[in-house]
Amino acid sequence: MGPGTRKTSRAVSRMTEIYLDYAATSAVRPPVVLEAIAGYLADIGATPGRSGHRRSLAAGRLALRCRKQLAELLGYSGDPGRVTFQLNATHALNVAIVGTLRPGDRVIGTAFDHNSVRRPLTALARRGVSSETLELSASGETDLVDLRDLLSGAGRPARLLVIPHASNVTGTVLPVKPMVDLAHEFDTLVLLDAAQTMGHFPVDVEDLGVDLVAFSGHKGLAGPQGTGGLWVREGVEVEPLLFGGTGGDSGPPEMPATFPDHLEAGTQNAPGIAGLAAATEWVLAKGVHERRREEMLLKSLLLEGLRRLPSVRILSAEGAESVGIVTLLLAGRDPGELAMTLDRDYGIQTRAGLHCAPGAHRVLGTLQTGALRLSVGWATTAGEIEQTIDAFKQLDIIGT
């Protein structure tokens, strides 16, 4: 039995739980993360960068350790202050999008965009920022000729290109590097949405050449909710979204130009940062490549079992580079009702619907129905995958 498999304590529901919703959040967390949060609250409790007493200094050391570990995970050897703490990937994406675009600018998104990209772009349209969408195939392929046309904008090049590193619906990893190379021909900034890759799949800012990376701390990194970050390459200007106190340099009425303070107004989520520091240390010790190897084995096992069932239609692209997400339909079953049945009768926790990414469902042809998403994570075991396949086998028989 893995850490993600547990007997629920309530007498009403004494069944095994199998958590397969890691793409939403890592609800199951490594014990070191829980201990770090409790330890911070018990022994430190103060805010990094505020006051000069020992508790505040201890919190500051913790925050710096966390930034350095995040920088290492991003393959970045420069100033760790360029890794700024944000509350989640949505917050980080908003800071990056709103902070780099001005009225009259053009921005390019993609068909796979999560609402945390699509909605800020829609909101900015009211402030004179025009956005266009790059089409993608289900397997994440894109036409670089189309991208070139969008970037060039007939002589009015785009200011920003936002790329989801991996789709949260199909799990497909996008071919980021050629897209970045092309964008830079037009001096277009590239923002990578690494919500589904950080911790699961290598995110190397030097190799990819991206300018900004937004990520969650609570998904692949297995940290607590309320954590995420935005990395900003040196030289890239981002106007703050929030203005306020930063601890030091209190005199001037403007936000400090120096990072991370520039993008970190107000008291930070220090308990969350303590948890994220432990989580990132844990991820680095295990290694992203090793985690990826394990998660891909589990995904293959799941796909192999599900593919044998006549009523299951796998929607995630096969063969393409991907993360541990499998999205599917079961003939004759509404995905929402299927998710409820899996939870109620088998203890299997999944996610149904449009997954905050209607564009990806449009590409898959499931905009009307939605689909069911299963996502593996650090605590998933082969035994849990077998139990999940068995549950689908039973549902397959019931359904036909």
Ligand SMILES: Cc1ncc(COP(=O)(O)O)c(C=O)c1O
């Ligand atoms: C691709 C993608 N981008 C952004 C987000 C938003 O992340 P967060 O929940 O950390 O705000 C998600 C969350 O599911 C996502 O999958």
